[in-house]
Amino acid sequence: MNAVEIEEAVSELAERPFDPAEFPYQFLAAFGNKDTTIKRLRTGSTNASDLPGGVLQRSNIHIAVAAHGAVTQTLAGLRTSPATAKAKPRFILATDGDGFEAEELESGETVACAYADFPNRFGFFLPLAGITTVKQVRESSFDIRATSRLNRLYVELLKDNPDWGTADRRPDMNHFMARLIFCFFAEDTDIFNGEGLFTATIEQMSARDSSNTHEVIGELFRAMNTPIAQRAIAKLPRWADVFPYVNGGLFSGSPAVPRFSRIARSYLLHIGGLDWRKINPDIFGSMIQAVADDDERGALGMHYTSVPNILKVLNPLFLDDLRARLEEAGDNSRMLLNLRRRMARIRVFDPACGSGNFLVIAYKEMRAIEAEINKRRGEADRASEIPLTNFRGIELRDFPAEVARLALIIAEYQADVLYRGQKLALAEFLPLNKENWITCGNALRLDWLSICPPTGTGVKHHADDLFHTPLDQPQIDFENEGGETYICGNPPYLGNTWQTVEQKADIRSVVNGRTSSAGFLDYVAGWFIKAADYIANAGGAASFVSTNSICQGQSVPILWPILYSAGCDILFAYTSFKWANLASYNAGVTVAVVGIGAPRNALRRLYEHREDGHVVLREGASITPYLTVGARVIVEKSNNPISALGIMEFGNKPSDGGHLLLSRDELNAIGLTNAQRDRFIRCIYGSQDFINGGLRFCIWIEDKNLDEAQQIPALHERIEAVRALRLASPDKGARTILAKRPHQLKLMRIGSSHAIVVPSVSSERRPYLPAGIVDAHTTLTNLAFALYDAPLWNLALIASRLHLVWITTVCGQLETRIRYSNTLGWNTFPVPTLTEKNKADLTRCAEDILLAREAHFPATIADLYDPDDMPADLRDAHERNDEVLERIYIGRHFRNDTERLEKLFELYTKMTAGAGSAKKRKVGAA
């Protein structure tokens, strides 16, 4: 169950009459426990409670229903109960149907409220449903409830008004929902004249059978679209006339209201009953966008960015600097004033704004800073000088664009209440500003300069000064009206395989000929390039949360030369971390945060995500496009080794739907003679098979043996199955060429004595690459690379620490897995010229490694290279190998991986300088 489903179940439970005997089970059921789990608790077999009527689910919760008025005592009893001590539940809970008290034992955090209100605190218990509680979840109970209710209303309305669900009318529907949300918020915050006025009016004035609900709402909306001066001729009913003029675009446009069924009407009244003061515009906004999105409704908020991750973008982009300036200014009135003036001219632009949560967070953080300035200057009541119109966005989908605008309005009101008080906040709130700062459209096709224009005369104040103005010139006057622009956001990521035809065309139009390989770029790259182009014209800086692959492998030599030649450099970055937010089902992607802008003197900041979850800040003069500290280097893929190394080939791609591959059982089942096996069967390894010691076989028929093979029914059958599959493939090559030789893998490479094997994907936790050798009877799938019949010293190189460092840096990755590549990693690996003696030494080292492995037969490669449990003799063999190889590089052991990488990049640059193609490898002036 996701949070919304739990909320529904919990709300429903609270509305039912209280049943003391059933409550504990109903409560557990509402949090997603299965029937069988509950049955076992009922029969007592898993119920560890020692209290009468108590229910204790081990390591989860101890619940007891209290005698009337005895909730507090019962909770105390739960706290001290021996069973609680023994079964270590996370929560204890007591209720009598009137009062409700609960405690999380480890933190001591408690909830005490009326029974009917406990659904408002359901976020507290979400760990029961296995939903990891970041602190934020607890604080967003309201947002989840509101989202869930609106979701139900939305679906119900579409059911009653099918025409509103068509592509044409969806914007109307979405606009209608935005108006409703505004009204719910306004009626609970005194923006409307009387608490709950909107909901109450609808309840009173619309018939119970719901027949005229839409007319009543229509009149209210009409009132909010009618300036007070025109009210007389508008002939509004008296009950509508008491509503203020709101507009600002929100109530203009189509006045239509969908028809309400009785159910829809009751949902509406129900939603109005929530306390909308508690709304968090950032969180709510990100959840609500799922309401109007058929695809996202199930996944609920899978793609919205959590607040901590938004701050990874905004803090280093400009907020850290503003705070540093505030600190610097102390109580110096003039410096504070300058900072305030500067902030009033800062524009924040999110060209993939969704429901606007980056903009809302940026706005709130800036208001906090401004409030501190005003406090220090003794002007606490002062109206904000930060215009909402400086927060701009582009959003493709209609509904989120509506919500983004609303979220900003709500954020402004809440900030005014917080810093200036309710009275002043109200006085200036209505009518809403008419300007719409959120553009609905395709960000890669729109002109960013016209959406977020660099107004005013000059934009001379650019990135150089932003972070580190020397202390002695704090009184810079920000005369340029242009101010600073910061571009931020979390644009969509889509690898080339997943892009639609339109999206591919979008990317190409942005790239506009600057690379011939635009087809390989991720969709998100479009935002980086547009941002770089914007910055080239208008200054500023940009930072996005992005799939980490734009800083890996083949993307680097395609994307980064474009960004560099547009005049940008990496100013800061967060290295890869796994995408996560509060959604119960997270998108499966690993992201990085990358900030770009015009080069400046200040140190670059690299925030490294370590394996233990800590973030370590490293500073340096420059950050590489691979997100390491160091001089800019771009590694181009190469079709043959730049050093004198063996030739590494891609494995044999089956493209067979599994028909040419056999497990041991399948092989036995087709019953070949030994001679036939010898002729038609080979062992085959992919990454998995090689690392974990699986054994698979493949049908291996050389053309000269085809007739004989066809005589064997089992082989014939499989060959025909492959033919059919290849003929049906969307890939032209598969249909035309491969289908003509269905008895074979796409390639038929095999060693005549042995082959050195490198798995193409493998875990990043191992201390060395899990490479090795296979015999002449074994071949490889496309999930492994091979050096057929190559001298063993090649293996010594592959198995070295140096090579691992190189590969993990310059090759692509699968999330953070190691993804080997011959063209990007092996062919580019810089190795000094090896003497015969060197090769003999390295061969010896490789043999020792293989012997050490053999001593542990039948341990698999995965066993042998377990990062926590690697055998000492194998480790020693690798140490010696590293020692021998590193002496060849620099005459001694490297001190650490940083030094290794530095040396490798240096050598690579030297070896590729001026060689072959004119393509620049060291780009621009670092």
Place this chain on the structure above:
DNA sequence: CATCCGACATCGT
């Protein structure tokens, strides 16, 4: 024709 990638895919616990 060779190969790099995946807002992933699939396993085991």
Place this chain on the structure above:
DNA sequence: ACGATGTCGGATG
């Protein structure tokens, strides 16, 4: 449900 860790075949130039 979550952590660990690698399949498979399309799209590309």
